[in-house]
Amino acid sequence: QQQVKQSPQSLIVQKGGISIINCAYENTAFDYFPWYQQFPGKGPALLIAIRPDVSEKKEGRFTISFNKSAKQFSLHIMDSQPGDSATYFCAAKVGYALNFGKGTSLLVTP
Amino acid sequence: GAGVSQSPSNKVTEKGKDVELRCDPISGHTALYWYRQSLGQGLEFLIYFQGNSAPDKSGLPSDRFSAERTGGSVSTLTIQRTQQEDSAVYLCASSLQGAKGEQYFGPGTRLTVT
Numbered sequence A: 001q002q003q004v005k006q007s008p009q010s011l012i013v014q015k016g017g018i019s020i021i022n023c024a025y026e027n028t029a030f031d032y033f034p035w036y037q038q039f040p041g042k043g044p045a046l047l048i049a050i051r052p053d054v055s056e057k058k059e060g061r062f063t064i065s066f067n068k069s070a071k072q073f074s075l076h077i078m079d080s081q082p083g084d085s086a087t088y089f090c091a092a093k094v095g096y097a098l099n100f101g102k103g104t105s106l107l108v109t110p
Numbered sequence B: 001g002a003g004v005s006q007s008p009s010n011k012v013t014e015k016g017k018d019v020e021l022r023c024d025p026i027s028g029h030t031a032l033y034w035y036r037q038s039l040g041q042g043l044e045f046l047i048y049f050q051g052n053s054a055p056d057k058s059g060l061p062s063d064r065f066s067a068e069r070t071g072g073s074v075s076t077l078t079i080q081r082t083q084q085e086d087s088a089v090y091l092c093a094s095s096l097q098g099a100k101g102e103q104y105f106g107p108g109t110r111l112t113v114t
Helices: none
Strands: A004-007 A010-014 A019-025 A033-038 A045-050 A056-059 A062-067 A072-077 A086-094 A097-100 A104-109 B005-007 B010-013 B019-024 B031-038 B042-050 B053-056 B065-069 B075-079 B088-095 B109-113
Touching (some): A010 A019, A019 A086, A019 A104, A033 A062, A045 A062, A045 A072, A097 B031, B010 B019, B019 B109, B031 B075, B042 B065, B042 B075, B075 B088
Parallel strands (some): A010 A104, B010 B109
Antiparallel strands (some): A033 A045, A062 A072, A086 A097, B019 B075, B031 B088, B042 B053, B065 B075, B088 B109
């Protein structure tokens, strides 16, 4: 049973545009929501994370928006660059195990 | 500083053989995790260690899978009698503050069972 649903599966954005990836969850006990970035042949790298007591967190060009009542959260990448082309995973955790979405393959075209 | 390291980076084995995958966590990190990444199943949690103890082994796919951690540091994931469905990338992660800490992943071991 997929506890975190992620969309879209793939995304193409022009350089300078905004990339938006969405995730939804069911388990209201989740208390930590990270996003990971993964390049081919590498392990996932922690990008940014949020806890449910805030609705938004921004780090540089990356922003998480969190809607507790809707049980949804999203990643916004502002001024997307070709170097941002990677697979992005959302995740949710209560306790120790991260529950991952299926991933979004982002391609930023020049 | 050094991140999580895993070895080997690639492993090709024949069906029925046993394999051992190694993880060296970030120095000082008390918690260690194993995940599996496959095309069909995405990223799946396998097992968590706090120190040398694994309080929950329910994520291991079958009794052919086992893991241990010694000295609160290095961990080994062992797969016995490998099957083709075991082919995947096995990822290790570690965190500083136990289960509540941010998890940092290694590069993974790509296992191919022929």
